[in-house]
Amino acid sequence: MKTVKININTINDVKNFVSIVSRCDYDVDIVSGRYAIDAKSIMGIFSLD
Template sequence: MKSVYISLNSIEKVKQFVNLINAYDSDFDLSSGRYIIDAKSIMGIFSLDLSKALRLDIYNDSCADDLITALKPFITEPN
């Protein structure tokens, strides 16, 4: 498992992120504080505090490096 922190501070970024991550056949979780949701769920993402960095957990190591490269515009430092 690999983890990165991402920023989804606009509706457009959330849409782009969900479209990108749904192209991968794997499981991903987003967490903010004690809340953990399925990263492929746009409704779940909007239930999180998007003003803070979110931790993305990637459970498939075979696609992790490719996905992290594709997510460069979203990657940020933890708050």
């Protein structure tokens, strides 16, 4: 497992990030506080604060 901190500030950042991680053959998760969501889910990312 690898942990990387990222900052996503704009809608375009979200689109670009999801586009990049969608090409990965492995699971990618985003953890924000007590929430963990699938990083390949644009709706999941938008649901975070």
